Amino acid sequence: xxxxxxxxxxxxxxxxxxxxxxxxxxxxxxxxxxYGWLSDEMFTYMVAVSESTPGPIMxxxxxxxxxxxxxxxxxxxxTLGVVLPSFIIIIVLTALLKTFLKNPYVQAVxxxxxxxxxxxxxxxxxxxxxxxxxxxxxxxxxxxxxxxxTAALFxxxxxxxxxxxxxxxxxxxxxxxxxxxxxxYGV
Amino acid sequence: xxxxxxxxLFATFAKIGLxxxxxxxxxxxxxENECVEKKGWxxxxxxxTVTAIAESTPGPIAxxxxxxxxxxxxxxxxxxxxxxxxxxxxxxxxxxxxxxxDNFLEITFIASAFKGIKVAVGILIxxxxxxxIKKMKKKLRPRLFMITAFVAxxxxxxxxxxxxxxxxxxxxxxxxxxxxxxxxxxxxAK
Numbered sequence: 001x002x003x004x005x006x007x008x009x010x011x012x013x014x015x016x017x018x019x020x021x022x023x024x025x026x027x028x029x030x031x032x033x034x035y036g037w038l039s040d041e042m043f044t045y046m047v048a049v050s051e052s053t054p055g056p057i058m059x060x061x062x063x064x065x066x067x068x069x070x071x072x073x074x075x076x077x078x079t080l081g082v083v084l085p086s087f088i089i090i091i092v093l094t095a096l097l098k099t100f101l102k103n104p105y106v107q108a109v110x111x112x113x114x115x116x117x118x119x120x121x122x123x124x125x126x127x128x129x130x131x132x133x134x135x136x137x138x139x140x141x142x143x144x145x146x147x148x149x150t151a152a153l154f155x156x157x158x159x160x161x162x163x164x165x166x167x168x169x170x171x172x173x174x175x176x177x178x179x180x181x182x183x184x185y186g187v
Numbered sequence: 188x189x190x191x192x193x194x195x196l197f198a199t200f201a202k203i204g205l206x207x208x209x210x211x212x213x214x215x216x217x218x219e220n221e222c223v224e225k226k227g228w229x230x231x232x233x234x235x236t237v238t239a240i241a242e243s244t245p246g247p248i249a250x251x252x253x254x255x256x257x258x259x260x261x262x263x264x265x266x267x268x269x270x271x272x273x274x275x276x277x278x279x280x281x282x283x284x285x286x287x288x289d290n291f292l293e294i295t296f297i298a299s300a301f302k303g304i305k306v307a308v309g310i311l312i313x314x315x316x317x318x319x320i321k322k323m324k325k326k327l328r329p330r331l332f333m334i335t336a337f338v339a340x341x342x343x344x345x346x347x348x349x350x351x352x353x354x355x356x357x358x359x360x361x362x363x364x365x366x367x368x369x370x371x372x373x374x375x376a377k
Contacts, residue, residue: 016353017245022315024247026340030352041305045292048304049284051311055204055277056214056247063278067285075282079274086246087270090254091263093240101243104371105364110243112363113356115329118319119336120352125313127344132306149306157310167314173307181303187296 002070003077005035010062010081017082018110021057023117024082026124028061037069044128051170058082145184153177192261193268199226200253200272207249214249222256229256249273328366332359 009031017024025047032038038046050060059079066078093100100106133147134140156176160168199221207214215238222228229237233255241251250270257269292298323329336355343350 063281108364108367109360112359115332116336116359119333122316123340128309177303177307178300181300185299
């Protein structure tokens, strides 16, 4: 049943998404792909939309996917799924188990998961870039336009960082890439 | 419990939810400004505790902060109000977007823009990973875990393997608990 799938799928994300929004993206991608809810391309678009609209990125992605799959109730259940684990954990920790996180075994679990998430996020970013530049419908076929846009975006964010001494904001990078897309692929 | 505190919690967090883009750490500054400085609901000390807890627990950081602040002010009902406040604006916005997004993509120049945006998303995720690596402890074990997870995830992606990412995390957790248990037993033996 789609409602139950949405709730359980996003509960899994909510339970394992250490490391903020970017830590959650590979998990959500995994859940979405395994149920066949969105294409890889549509998922990437939604990451950009979630990044450019207010609110927590995880909540935005959950709301969109839930709504796409099963309307308003689907959106509510998916959002609930992603929020509920952290809600419960915080209440339990503040109310009852103030020393729980200091337990060495709990620390060992956290310190095992965190670097693993970083590796997964890195692999997701690298794979997305390679796929954009080198694959077309799953077949090896380098795309000159995408390679050029990728290189240009890296140059822009590098130059910005060097001159302004701070990272270019994600929304600015998205806006610049949108302009490049319109120039490259036409109106 | 102060009168009207539940409405106040809901309204304050709805405001925070409506005005922060990019999620996570961008929100912490705004939460601090609203809840510590303006409202005096929690102290700076509380704020750093909850940030530390948020870093060690799963889920959206903004939700962790909202739940914590709400709970401190008005117990369970407060936690529910603050958390709902945090979610409601983005829920409504995204719900509206989801109703017309497919039609929106049929417009040629929007579709072109998103072909460019697709590239930016890959770069953003890559950059987020690089930032996380820079913040990581410069020790052998976390690096080994990170590299192993990277290689495993690349293989899963390239060969479209049916292997849930969550299993990678579970394996990492179990492996680290085993390593911890063995090393502490060795220390005791000495």
